[in-house]
Amino acid sequence: MSLHEKAEAIYGALLVEYGEPDWRPSHSPVDELIWTILSANTNDRNSERAFYALRERFGEDWDAVRTAPLDEIKEAIRVAGMYNQKAPNIVATLEKLKQERGEYNLDDLRQMPVAQAQAYLQSFPGVGHKTASIVLLFCFRLGAFPVDTHIQRQSQRLGISDRKASPEKIKLLWESLLPPETYYALHLNLIRHGREVCQARAPRCEICVLQAHCDYFLMIGDWG
Ligand code: SF4
Numbered sequence: 001m002s003l004h005e006k007a008e009a010i011y012g013a014l015l016v017e018y019g020e021p022d023w024r025p026s027h028s029p030v031d032e033l034i035w036t037i038l039s040a041n042t043n044d045r046n047s048e049r050a051f052y053a054l055r056e057r058f059g060e061d062w063d064a065v066r067t068a069p070l071d072e073i074k075e076a077i078r079v080a081g082m083y084n085q086k087a088p089n090i091v092a093t094l095e096k097l098k099q100e101r102g103e104y105n106l107d108d109l110r111q112m113p114v115a116q117a118q119a120y121l122q123s124f125p126g127v128g129h130k131t132a133s134i135v136l137l138f139c140f141r142l143g144a145f146p147v148d149t150h151i152q153r154q155s156q157r158l159g160i161s162d163r164k165a166s167p168e169k170i171k172l173l174w175e176s177l178l179p180p181e182t183y184y185a186l187h188l189n190l191i192r193h194g195r196e197v198c199q200a201r202a203p204r205c206e207i208c209v210l211q212a213h214c215d216y217f218l219m220i221g222d223w224g
Contacts, residue, residue: 003160006213007177010158013209014189021188029106029139030062030097033121036131037089038080050080062104066094089126096124110140114180118144129168137187143180146187147171150194157198159215 001009027035034054039047053076058064065073073087080086097104109117114136121132133146147155147167155161155170165173178186197204203216211217 001213004177006158007160007174009213010160010210011178011182011186013213014193015185017209018189018192020185023141023184025139027139029109029135030104032135032139033093033106033124033127033131034062034090036134037086037093037126038077040082040086040126040131042081046079046081050077053077053079062094063098066091066098085126092125093127106135106139109136110142114142114144117142129171133171137183141184143175143183145171145174145183147174148191149200150198151187151190153200154190154194154198157203157216158210158213159220 031051035047035051038050042050054065054073057072057076058068070087070091073090074083077083077086077090094104097106106121109120112120117136118129118132121127121135122129130146130148133144136142136144137146147170149167152165152167152170155173156163156165160177161170161173174183174186193208193210197208198210205211205214205217208214208217
């Protein structure tokens, strides 16, 4: 089985298991960008609490956040952790948006080639390939595949990548193996599978629908 066929088989098996998630963009691209900056190295609950704490303190006014004392922003987002880095990154991101665009709006990314939009987002402070890909995929359903720790771990175990591959390399691999229209479902279904079945410390291989495609399960390579 080629790597392409393996990727297709994994995508298909996860679709059968978990279904096709509805794509419903719930945030503007700027909101998604700030939310994703907040989400680095914390869980969904804490990043959500930090985002809504910002909203509670400053309303829906990104200008008010941009011009607020840094300590006020740090206080608001404290629950997300790493607030000494995240607060200045948020302010610098808002400054860049204001200076370059005169407004807090990224809707035009929809019309850009994906690579260009990805590079533009990564020019913002604290924004890496995962954050940029999340904004492009979740807000516009553009062909960018975000790789988090769950997806990195499963890609390595499944043998889509080698065991030491970086998240960025894994992103490029999946993007070379499957078409863009599969990325949204694949991303969400792999994360769900990573949380519920292919867990970091003790993967539940005995109930996994990906056994037939998994190097770790089949002891291909030096897993044993
Ligand atoms: S068979 Fe095991 S290691 Fe492989 S994807 Fe499933 S749970 Fe993960």
